[in-house]
Amino acid sequence: MIKKKTYNIAIVGLGNIGINLYRHLKNNKKNISKKNNINFNIKYVSAKNRFKKRELVIPKNKWLKNYLDASKKRDIDIVIELIGGSDGAAKKLVFNSLKNKKHVVTANKALISKYGNELSVLAEKKSVNLEFEAAVAGGIPIIRAIKEGLVTNKINKIYGILNGTSNYILSKMSGFNQNFKDVLDSAKKLGYAEKNPKTDLNGDDVKSKIQILSSLAFQCFTNKSNITVEGIQAIDHVDIHNAKVLGYKIKHLAIAELKKNRLIQRVHPCMIKKDSYISNINGVLNAVIIEGDPIGKFTLQGEGAGPGPTTSALVSDICSILRGNIKFPFSIPHKSRKKIKSNDISNEYFSSYIRLDVIDKTGVLSSITKILSKHKISVKRLIQNPFKSKKFASIIIISHKSKNLNLVKSIVELGRKNFLINKPKFFRIENI
Amino acid sequence: MIKKKTYNIAIVGLGNIGINLYRHLKNNKKNISKKNNINFNIKYVSAKNRFKKRELVIPKNKWLKNYLDASKKRDIDIVIELIGGSDGAAKKLVFNSLKNKKHVVTANKALISKYGNELSVLAEKKSVNLEFEAAVAGGIPIIRAIKEGLVTNKINKIYGILNGTSNYILSKMSGFNQNFKDVLDSAKKLGYAEKNPKTDLNGDDVKSKIQILSSLAFQCFTNKSNITVEGIQAIDHVDIHNAKVLGYKIKHLAIAELKKNRLIQRVHPCMIKKDSYISNINGVLNAVIIEGDPIGKFTLQGEGAGPGPTTSALVSDICSILRGNIKFPFSIPHKSRKKIKSNDISNEYFSSYIRLDVIDKTGVLSSITKILSKHKISVKRLIQNPFKSKKFASIIIISHKSKNLNLVKSIVELGRKNFLINKPKFFRIENI
Numbered sequence: 001m002i003k004k005k006t007y008n009i010a011i012v013g014l015g016n017i018g019i020n021l022y023r024h025l026k027n028n029k030k031n032i033s034k035k036n037n038i039n040f041n042i043k044y045v046s047a048k049n050r051f052k053k054r055e056l057v058i059p060k061n062k063w064l065k066n067y068l069d070a071s072k073k074r075d076i077d078i079v080i081e082l083i084g085g086s087d088g089a090a091k092k093l094v095f096n097s098l099k100n101k102k103h104v105v106t107a108n109k110a111l112i113s114k115y116g117n118e119l120s121v122l123a124e125k126k127s128v129n130l131e132f133e134a135a136v137a138g139g140i141p142i143i144r145a146i147k148e149g150l151v152t153n154k155i156n157k158i159y160g161i162l163n164g165t166s167n168y169i170l171s172k173m174s175g176f177n178q179n180f181k182d183v184l185d186s187a188k189k190l191g192y193a194e195k196n197p198k199t200d201l202n203g204d205d206v207k208s209k210i211q212i213l214s215s216l217a218f219q220c221f222t223n224k225s226n227i228t229v230e231g232i233q234a235i236d237h238v239d240i241h242n243a244k245v246l247g248y249k250i251k252h253l254a255i256a257e258l259k260k261n262r263l264i265q266r267v268h269p270c271m272i273k274k275d276s277y278i279s280n281i282n283g284v285l286n287a288v289i290i291e292g293d294p295i296g297k298f299t300l301q302g303e304g305a306g307p308g309p310t311t312s313a314l315v316s317d318i319c320s321i322l323r324g325n326i327k328f329p330f331s332i333p334h335k336s337r338k339k340i341k342s343n344d345i346s347n348e349y350f351s352s353y354i355r356l357d358v359i360d361k362t363g364v365l366s367s368i369t370k371i372l373s374k375h376k377i378s379v380k381r382l383i384q385n386p387f388k389s390k391k392f393a394s395i396i397i398i399s400h401k402s403k404n405l406n407l408v409k410s411i412v413e414l415g416r417k418n419f420l421i422n423k424p425k426f427f428r429i430e431n432i
Numbered sequence: 433m434i435k436k437k438t439y440n441i442a443i444v445g446l447g448n449i450g451i452n453l454y455r456h457l458k459n460n461k462k463n464i465s466k467k468n469n470i471n472f473n474i475k476y477v478s479a480k481n482r483f484k485k486r487e488l489v490i491p492k493n494k495w496l497k498n499y500l501d502a503s504k505k506r507d508i509d510i511v512i513e514l515i516g517g518s519d520g521a522a523k524k525l526v527f528n529s530l531k532n533k534k535h536v537v538t539a540n541k542a543l544i545s546k547y548g549n550e551l552s553v554l555a556e557k558k559s560v561n562l563e564f565e566a567a568v569a570g571g572i573p574i575i576r577a578i579k580e581g582l583v584t585n586k587i588n589k590i591y592g593i594l595n596g597t598s599n600y601i602l603s604k605m606s607g608f609n610q611n612f613k614d615v616l617d618s619a620k621k622l623g624y625a626e627k628n629p630k631t632d633l634n635g636d637d638v639k640s641k642i643q644i645l646s647s648l649a650f651q652c653f654t655n656k657s658n659i660t661v662e663g664i665q666a667i668d669h670v671d672i673h674n675a676k677v678l679g680y681k682i683k684h685l686a687i688a689e690l691k692k693n694r695l696i697q698r699v700h701p702c703m704i705k706k707d708s709y710i711s712n713i714n715g716v717l718n719a720v721i722i723e724g725d726p727i728g729k730f731t732l733q734g735e736g737a738g739p740g741p742t743t744s745a746l747v748s749d750i751c752s753i754l755r756g757n758i759k760f761p762f763s764i765p766h767k768s769r770k771k772i773k774s775n776d777i778s779n780e781y782f783s784s785y786i787r788l789d790v791i792d793k794t795g796v797l798s799s800i801t802k803i804l805s806k807h808k809i810s811v812k813r814l815i816q817n818p819f820k821s822k823k824f825a826s827i828i829i830i831s832h833k834s835k836n837l838n839l840v841k842s843i844v845e846l847g848r849k850n851f852l853i854n855k856p857k858f859f860r861i862e863n864i
Binding site for chain 2: 020024028031032034035037133139140141144145148149150151152153277280292293294295296297298299300301302303307308309311312313315316319320323324325326327328331332333336
């Protein structure tokens with residue numbers, strides 16, 4: 001096999017991930033070169049603050065004057081973007097790098113889910129790679145699996161747990177019967193939650209990830225409309241306890257599927273049977289399940305984030321470029337990508353769990369069941385437990401499968417009743 | 433991107449898998465060509481019996497006169513070997529095809545585990561691909577994952593369930609408390625076991641697979657010595673029942689790991705805690721778990737065999753060739769592959785389950801414990817249950833961690849005692 005020229009790499013962004021990647025590439029240079037039959041070199045780096053104290057010393061001659069030089073300098077072949085954020089510097093760097101025929105590797109899910117369509121057109125036009133394995137479920141090579149291992153499968157459904165922070169919090173709340181705030185505080189201390197974990201908790205992070213996965217799985221353009229996104233902030237340990245008693249666990253899932261040629265994407269907490277596979281994915285683990293033909297059901301499970309798994313993903317992308325592998329960022333040429341129309345979940349049917357904390361007085365139960373009946377929601381199970389104080393009661397309702405639209409309407413209507421002492425709680429029950 | 437010439441494919445072997453592959457390639461030609469930016473063509477086929485009744489009609493002009501022509505004809509680029517068996521026709525075809533600069537795709541684990549070292553040298557010398565994703569755990573793209581997704585990881589341990597037939601049998605025995613023979617018979621009827629399932633049951637099939645996986649994971653030559661291989665034929669439903677009572681399940685595992693730079697490979701039934709992940713892989717499913725750095729623990733799960741999953745794997749290999757990806761069959765050049773010395777498990781320590789069916793008379797227990805003590809095996813738990821007839825008793829012993837050599841010696845010695853009415857039963861307990 002013929003030895004090619006040396007590939008020069010620029011790493012832009014030197015936080016935890018960037019530093020870990022730099023060290024890993026340096027320490028494993030020989031092995032990586034050998035496996036790909038080509039040499040490479042970390043030629044340049046760039047960071048917002050060059051003089052910040054870092055774990056390792058980077059030689060002066062490697063520092064770029066301006067981060068955008070990474071997209072311009074003729075002696076750079078591969079740009080690794082680790083700045084983050086869907087716009088601003090990251091966007092500028094990636095667009096310019098591709099324009100100037102540089103291969104790009106990024107861990108930036110927000111950028112790819114927002115601009116992936118345009119970026120892939122550009123990458124194809126310039127015949128360079130745009131790789132983003134690290135953007136979804138770091139330690140799980142899910143993007144490579146869809147693009148290569150499952151290349152010939154027709155995928156109908158892809159779903160799973162895609163955020164380590166929120167899964168850690170739910171697992172701890174369930175394991176120790178602690179409330180949300182206490183678990184979040186300890187997660188921050190242990191490094192399992194960022195200082196500002198907003199996008200991890202409200203579902204936005206997972207939304208970007210499932211958008212990327214569904215565009216790959218269903219060979220369509222990234223579809224940004226009609227996605228239901230609900231986070232985990234409102235989950236109460238009372239509901240986690242109730243779920244247990246009823247034989248369920250509460251998990252935060254992302255689900256994308258094709259139904260009658262319509263794409264349905266949703267991100268929300270679900271109650272799942274407690275002995276199911278996905279109920280037992282705990283802590284910071286991620287899991288992705290694919291239903292495809294001819295492969296059947298296929299599952300991947302691993303650590304979703306952190307410097308180790310993310311570095312593993314970034315290096316797999318770099319190696320793919322070093323080997324000259326895959327040119328289509330989204331598996332097929334953009335001209336062949338489909339525009340699949342999406343539906344929101346209004347007309348989907350869900351069995352559900354509803355909890356209503358009410359004043360314990362005559363007529364309440366009748367009023368509740370009247371509202372449910374009006375919205376065509378039939379009750380499968382109803383449990384009323386008195387509060388210790390006896391003035392109040394908690395009513396748990398498990399509904400039969402009902403239209404999402406009607407479920408939401410009835411929750412809104414119930415929420416307005418002044419016999420309610422708290423906001424109603426509502427979780428869809430998922431049979432997976 | 434520049435369109436290259438059309439690749440011509442020859443499929444040799446047209447059993448279930450071959451026919452399924454032929455149909456799939458034909459029906460998905462457009463999509464596969466598009467994804468890989470190159471055209472392909474099933475130019476030739478060959479089978480032992482050309483005139484056997486098949487589900488589909490293959491045009492006359494596609495049939496080779498002699499299967500070995502696939503390795504010779506100048507208008508063939510890729511040879512798909514689906515003959516099977518480590519020697520004979522399959523070996524001849526694959527060696528000759530590589531020699532004549534044809535890319536080879538095979539599902540033949542016996543061939544790869546036996547001749548993979550020589551074949552990879554040949555493939556590298558001739559600059560062609562030798563691909564065998566379908567040889568291990570069909571529906572799980574494990575080989576591609578190790579070679580690409582986890583390319584930069586240092587793997588220390590790889591293990592899992594690698595045979596769908598034996599896992600199906602153990603799951604059914606456990607679920608329905610049926611004996612081995614009855615479950616095997618029904619498995620044959622349902623198509624989950626072959627007419628002659630010998631290599632599936634005695635561990636030989638799994639042995640080939642773990643040899644291939646460990647050579648990939650540890651970047652070493654396939655190591656054929658010192659492998660412990662035990663099958664599932666001797667597993668009794670009594671032990672499956674006892675395992676349940678004690679909080680375990682019996683699973684047939686393959687385990688390969690590096691310990692102090694020595695390779696240890698073993699294939700045998702294990703008792704595993706019943707709530708562990710791997711205990712809950714049931715039916716024909718396979719699962720592979722990898723412990724690597726920096727990725728941590730990574731798990732893949734899917735259907736292990738059958739025409740669908742195998743076709744998925746074969747096509748992923750074909751696509752890899754169509755894209756011009758990966759040239760080293762075992763991830764690194766053969767010159768860089770290590771010769772790792774292996775240890776057998778004699779000096780490994782295992783906790784274990786021993787069942788002895790004995791004549792219920794004075795002195796028996798004392799004789800048993802004396803033998804165990806002589807071999808330095810200390811008892812963690814001992815349960816004696818009388819048989820219904822009362823003349824006999826079943827003694828179950830859970831041992832503390834003891835040297836395998838000593839465990840085996842004591843089992844042999846116990847087996848010779850004439851107070852035993854059946855062969856002793858012995859299972860290692862694995863904490864995974």
